[in-house]
Amino acid sequence: MLLKNTYNEFIKILAKPRSYLGIGALTLLVLIILFAMKADGKSFISFVTASFEQTLSFNGNILNGNLIAFIILQMLIVHIPLLVSLVTGDLISGEAAMGTIRMLATKPISRTQIVLSKFIAGAVYTLILTLWLGFLALIVGKWIFGSGDLIVLNSDGLVILKEQDILWRYGLSFGVAYLALLTISTLSICLSAFAENSIGPIVSTMAIIILFTIIGSLDVSVFDSIKPFLFTTHMASWRSFFEDPVPWSTIRNSVLILLAHNVVLILIALYKFNKKDITS
């Protein structure tokens, strides 16, 4: 029954125009970045490398597909949560608003299975969005800008990664980025279990992200103890794969915290939905 209802959820997601709005917006954003980089990417790069040009000499194709993918990922990882929650935040509350939740809940399928099928469908939608981002950023980026070594500027300075040493890093970084987006998806579905309208969970998800991001960026000692446990702190953990050496323990810690968030949020949603009186 879980698989059957998950299939139903896919049908519903595929039939909703807003599902394509997310993919369309993502495509448009990436294409704008690619166009901007193609038109004026060299001056953008020289702005970053200018401070190193007295001590280093940069040769070859610096503005290549690998760098473009990195820039795109860095820019969009902040905006994609909105596109994800636009679809996933509606999965339970949208049914309540439409009244179809009554029809679903009177069928011989447990409420746990109803919620789990929505989590699975939300996770698959998020995966499709992440893979599409990867395709646009990396494949299309390389097709337009070619390949080459990757120069990344981080807090310790410049990191130069050989062309042959990059693909696996992208593979794993997209995996961690997916986990971060999955947490957003799970959060919005969890909030959706508390709401009776579509817009509430979407706005609440974004409000939580903004709040946690502000707390994370405030240099105030009172928040130091909670910062490591906020999921927003680990949203950019994918970047760690582009450090040399790779800080595996930091990444492992981020993955565990994101996974814990997912498990707790799913359990909260299951508890809430199972106890809920459907009066709409």
Added chain:
Amino acid sequence: MENTEIIKVQHLAKKFGSFQAVKDVSFTVNKGDVFGFLGPNGAGKSTTIRCMLSLIQANHGSIELFGKELSTHRNEVLSKIGSIIEKPDFYRYLSAEKNLEIFARISGKDVSRREIAEMLDFVGLNGRNKDKVSGFSHGMKQRLGIAQTLLHQPELIVLDEPTTGLDPQGIVEIRKLILRLKTEQNKTVILSSHQLSEIELISNRMVIINKGQSIIEGDVKELLNAQEMVVQMELDDLDKAVRILTDQFKEASYKCLNDRNIEIQIEKKHVPLVNQAFVEQGISVHSMEPKRKLEDFFMKIIQS
């Protein structure tokens, strides 16, 4: 009609915060019944039905369906029920056929596309299979709702206020459809309504609930016939008729409407006797029109 109990609700109670929506509702439904669930708005009908379908968890009491406790056999029991609660809501962005496919997939039984097409035909939506539900009228959605309830061949059909919001033609169509369920498919139907006339037309048994409590339960005809009714008669000698009523039918009350018409309130079983007495005393009875006021009956029951 078999007399097998398929629903047994006992002392059901449900509170929302401090509001006691259902205080003490008990009733039984037998196999093959078209069971009327009658009560004024806010009486607790929908809450009781929602409890029966596990949409709401009751605070107290027991619900047995098909001889099994709902709380412990939820999925098994729900696979034998088709329902519409208040109004059928569908995925507006999907076609009628796709909507039925979605609900059929989780109905607990395999339903083929051919069966879906047949069901759409049964409810008179043939040819609208591929149309999006967003373009459907309320009546069409109601019929699609009935198709949805019947798809998996349930033994019990629960319809909560199925004619609400429908135009007169739609109401007649839904009534006919419900009667077809009973006659052609031998389904057990629970029909919730605040309209006595609807229950009287369709149901064979009923329960009346008010302020969260079941007040009376039984055979519709017996319950209605046991009550007094009002008969309006057109006679040629009103004075003589009044004398007969005063002498022979002391329990009757009457009101002279004009010099030829009288309204008599009397138990239904005494109506032919009154008519016979009038005729025997040489009064010409030109017309006799029953004016039983169901609403009055209903009010009388819930007020008592």
